[in-house]
Amino acid sequence: MNNTLQPDQWVSNYADYLYSYAHYRINSKEQAEDLVQETFLSGYKNMAQYKGIANEKTWLTSILKNKIIDVYRMNARTSKVVINESDFGYFFDEEGKSHWTNIAAPNPLTLSGLDQLQQNEMRRIVDKCMDLLPAVWKQVSTMKLIDEEKTETICKAFDITPSNFWVIMHRAKLQLRDCIDKTLNHD
Amino acid sequence: MIKKATVNNMEGKKKFMITCREATELTVISEFEKLSFSRRISLWFHMLICKVCHLFQQQSNELNEAIKKNEEGKSLSLSLEKKEEISLLLNELRK
Numbered sequence: 447m448n449n450t451l452q453p454d455q456w457v458s459n460y461a462d463y464l465y466s467y468a469h470y471r472i473n474s475k476e477q478a479e480d481l482v483q484e485t486f487l488s489g490y491k492n493m494a495q496y497k498g499i500a501n502e503k504t505w506l507t508s509i510l511k512n513k514i515i516d517v518y519r520m521n522a523r524t525s526k527v528v529i530n531e532s533d534f535g536y537f538f539d540e541e542g543k544s545h546w547t548n549i550a551a552p553n554p555l556t557l558s559g560l561d562q563l564q565q566n567e568m569r570r571i572v573d574k575c576m577d578l579l580p581a582v583w584k585q586v587s588t589m590k591l592i593d594e595e596k597t598e599t600i601c602k603a604f605d606i607t608p609s610n611f612w613v614i615m616h617r618a619k620l621q622l623r624d625c626i627d628k629t630l631n632h633d
Numbered sequence: 634m635i636k637k638a639t640v641n642n643m644e645g646k647k648k649f650m651i652t653c654r655e656a657t658e659l660t661v662i663s664e665f666e667k668l669s670f671s672r673r674i675s676l677w678f679h680m681l682i683c684k685v686c687h688l689f690q691q692q693s694n695e696l697n698e699a700i701k702k703n704e705e706g707k708s709l710s711l712s713l714e715k716k717e718e719i720s721l722l723l724n725e726l727r728k
Contacts, residue, residue: 453727457720465711470704481716486719489727535653544652552688572703590665591697592704597665616658621698623692 449498451505453490460503463488464510471514471588473581481517511593513587515603516551516583521603527582529613537620550624563630575625590615651675656686660693 451453464485468478489506496505533542537550546552563571576584586604589595649671656679659672668676680687686708 453723456723457716460717461711461719462708466707466709469709470707477700479711482711483715483719486723487726490723500680538652538654544654546653546685551685552692553685554688558652568699569703572699576700576703587700588704591700612658612662616661619693619696620657623689626696630687 449496449501451489451493451496451502453486453493455611456486456489456502456506460506463503464506467507468510468514472517473577473584474478481510481513484513488513498527515599519522519605521582522603527604527606527610527614529610529617534620537624550620550621552627571626571629574629576624578625579618579621583614583621586611586614587618587622635645649675649678651679653679653683653686656680656683657689657693660686660690664697 461482465478466482469475472478472481485506489509492509500508531540537547538544539547551568576587579587582604586600588602589603590597597608597611600606601608604611606614656676659668659676662668663673663676680690
């Protein structure tokens with residue numbers, strides 16, 4: 447297989463894709479736009495390093511991915527990621543034996559309609575609930591659930607310990623499930 | 634080296650009976666990593682006796698699928714102005 451780079455086609459072929467990719471992970475229009483620009487420019491400057499193994503799109507995406515991680519690292523330097531014990535209080539009764547609280551416990555009827563929803567309806571709900579997560583939790587969950595990155599890579603990007611990482615994943619998952627559940631049953 | 638993931642609440646304590654909070658954390662971890670034998674047994678036993686956590690386990694899996702599918706179909710458009718700007722910059726470089 448012979449992959450070649452065609453930079454004159456980059457903007458028309460990949461700008462929208464890369465922009466969507468960055469926007470989902472950065473959540474700022476301006477920053478996402480700048481990252482796309484930087485990706486194309488650094489791709490162009492580093493064309494000599496392209497080995498032709500990955501296709502053009504994958505190659506450009508991996509450049510963008512590294513730039514996104516750089517942004518995460520920068521952010522981690524200025525603001526520490528913290529999770530409070532009280533963040534779990536809504537879900538589990540911490541006074542007693544850490545059982546589910548009545549308000550947050552899943553029941554057999556909840557989420558049952560998820561797979562029957564129209565694609566765009568489901569997208570709307572999942573989007574809304576992802577966006578309600580604190581920004582860093584959304585970024586961490588995205589890296590794990592969608593990009594399937596190694597835990598180690600994610601911990602480095604956000605400057606967190608594996609134990610903190612799992613607390614975030616756990617907490618984010620509880621909140622997402624709860625949010626989708628409540629949205630489905632109140633809409 | 635990064636040490637193996639530990640459930641914060643369980644650190645140091647090796648106990649067979651775990652709480653719902655611990656069980657759900659182990660559930661999330663087990664979606665990505667292999668748990669130690671004793672944790673697997675604790676989780677398995679908890680799931681036998683706790684219907685709510687068992688449901689969480691099922692729904693958590695469905696959620697993973699939904700989130701993955703959700704991002705795949707995403708398509709936003711980069712503004713025309715920005716596209717032109719980038720094209721110009723690339724042209725400059727090519728000279």
